[in-house]
Amino acid sequence: MDSFVLIILGITSNLAKLKLIPALYDLEAAHLLPEDMTIIGVARSPKSKNEIEEYIKNALQQKNRHHNHPIDEDISTRLAKRVHYVNGDLDDPSFYIRLKENLDDMARNNNSCSNRMFYLATFPSLYKTIFENLKEAKLSTNCGWVRLMIEKPIGTNKESAQALNQLLARYFEEDQIYRLDHYLGKETMQNILAFRFANGLFEHMMNSEYIDHIQVTAAEDFGVGERGGYYDTVGALKDVGQNHLLQMLTFATMDKPESWSNEAITLRRTELLQSIKPDPLSIIFGQYQGYREETNTTNDSETDTFFSFKASIENERFSGVPIYFRGGKELAQTVTEVSIIFKPSPDRISNGLGGAMDPNVLIYRIQPNEGIVLRLLTKKQQHELEIEHTYMQFCYKDYSLNAPDPYERLIMDAFKGDQTFFVDAPEVEAQWEITDKLSLSKTPPTVYTKGTWGPQTADETINADGRQWLEPSLLFCKL
Numbered sequence: 001m002d003s004f005v006l007i008i009l010g011i012t013s014n015l016a017k018l019k020l021i022p023a024l025y026d027l028e029a030a031h032l033l034p035e036d037m038t039i040i041g042v043a044r045s046p047k048s049k050n051e052i053e054e055y056i057k058n059a060l061q062q063k064n065r066h067h068n069h070p071i072d073e074d075i076s077t078r079l080a081k082r083v084h085y086v087n088g089d090l091d092d093p094s095f096y097i098r099l100k101e102n103l104d105d106m107a108r109n110n111n112s113c114s115n116r117m118f119y120l121a122t123f124p125s126l127y128k129t130i131f132e133n134l135k136e137a138k139l140s141t142n143c144g145w146v147r148l149m150i151e152k153p154i155g156t157n158k159e160s161a162q163a164l165n166q167l168l169a170r171y172f173e174e175d176q177i178y179r180l181d182h183y184l185g186k187e188t189m190q191n192i193l194a195f196r197f198a199n200g201l202f203e204h205m206m207n208s209e210y211i212d213h214i215q216v217t218a219a220e221d222f223g224v225g226e227r228g229g230y231y232d233t234v235g236a237l238k239d240v241g242q243n244h245l246l247q248m249l250t251f252a253t254m255d256k257p258e259s260w261s262n263e264a265i266t267l268r269r270t271e272l273l274q275s276i277k278p279d280p281l282s283i284i285f286g287q288y289q290g291y292r293e294e295t296n297t298t299n300d301s302e303t304d305t306f307f308s309f310k311a312s313i314e315n316e317r318f319s320g321v322p323i324y325f326r327g328g329k330e331l332a333q334t335v336t337e338v339s340i341i342f343k344p345s346p347d348r349i350s351n352g353l354g355g356a357m358d359p360n361v362l363i364y365r366i367q368p369n370e371g372i373v374l375r376l377l378t379k380k381q382q383h384e385l386e387i388e389h390t391y392m393q394f395c396y397k398d399y400s401l402n403a404p405d406p407y408e409r410l411i412m413d414a415f416k417g418d419q420t421f422f423v424d425a426p427e428v429e430a431q432w433e434i435t436d437k438l439s440l441s442k443t444p445p446t447v448y449t450k451g452t453w454g455p456q457t458a459d460e461t462i463n464a465d466g467r468q469w470l471e472p473s474l475l476f477c478k479l
């Protein structure tokens with residue numbers, strides 16, 4: 001891999017602390033960073049070289065859900081030594097001129113023409129200013145490659161996303177732009193594609209003839225924590241619904257790509273997204289009790305921390321199959337999964353059989369108890385013929401789950417120039433088109449008690465169709 005300079009705009013952000021710096025540590029530990037690769041951190045207040053190194057080491061000591069392994073002092077020192085710091089205001093044009101001088105000086109000292117990766121770990125509201133200033137300061141091109149990694153959300157609706165995409169297209173080539181949704185980098189998500197298209201065993205059943213309905217759940221049993229300032233401006237539907245949940249459905253239902261290439265996979269994802277039709281009348285918004293008292297949220301906030309809705313996929317394959325989505329914070333469980341609930345087989349003998357009669361379900365469990373699981377009916381081990389449900393399972397824990405963290409993987413992909421698991425402009429706009437239709441029906445959220453599955457109305461919507469939310473099971477793939 002070519003060497004490069006990574007410029008992190010917003011190195012003191014929560015995102016940088018919790019995701020980016022830990023991912024870089026893991027890449028350092030695995031010796032995957034080029035020896036002379038340099039990192040430039042950017043934030044507002046001045047910091048010396050020593051202070052930024054200390055900051056990096058302290059950030060690595062903070063344990064979080066996804067990064068909780070021990071930190072080796074030598075590795076963290078090695079990473080910290082790579083980091084330099086330039087302070088500046090991201091909406092001040094003179095900062096970009098200074099940044100360019102710094103980068104050019106570094107290149108001159110190393111006698112090399114450096115590649116540059118700008119990682120936007122800032123508030124999304126700054127994106128427009130950043131794109132314009134990078135262009136203005138002549139930072140959008142260089143003798144080496146220049147790439148941008150941009151965190152979701154891009155825009156706040158389809159119109160603003162289109163405006164940002166057009167701005168990007170004016171200043172950059174599409175192959176310089178890496179729009180990041182970390183769910184696309186999850187091992188458990190990418191494996192859905194391998195499971196479906198490397199085997200093909202279940203593919204002939206992935207259609208309305210066999211499927212009764214699909215459920216997509218992304219639930220967290222914790223609240224907004226320190227991210228109230230950001231979260232209060234977006235809410236659950238835009239924070240995770242517009243991106244992670246839609247992509248979960250996409251991976252589970254998109255048509256077979258022509259090949260395992262970036263263009264082929266992205267095309268199929270986009271086609272699927274463009275065929276999703278949400279039902280605006282089905283949307284339920286909720287807010288957990290106590291949300292308004294969280295740090296940096298407003299005391300009359302109407303931000304949603306829960307949503308559920310129904311949709312369909314308007315293509316030949318899935319026409320008539322209802323899809324139910326739900327996601328949010330402070331819910332009963334932390335669990336992320338796609339469940340495909342099959343229709344009862346016309347061949348099944350139910351006469352004279354006692355016990356469970358539940359439908360077969362294929363579960364793509366993204367986390368926790370990661371796996372791909374088929375819920376089946378089998379005979380109870382006893383004299384009488386009685387049925388119970390059980391799981392046929394592929395569990396990551398049986399193969400020791402030490403897959404790279406999604407950030408680690410996506411950062412590496414971007415360094416290598418592979419855009420397969422990044423979102424392109426039509427894709428992000430198709431996602432907004434879906435959530436825009438739902439946002440039109442925005443009503444004040446219903447307050448729900450922490451530790452429940454959100455407002456009761458979310459249950460009523462699915463129950464009215466004669467179905468119910470599956471209780472996500474923690475009985476399979478147990479550690």
Ligand code: BG6
Nearest residue numbers: 065066182220239240244336367
């Ligand atoms: C982020 C959202 O994109 O995804 C967070 O901003 C959410 O609110 C997180 O908690 C969930 O990611 P993961 O990988 O923990 O499921």
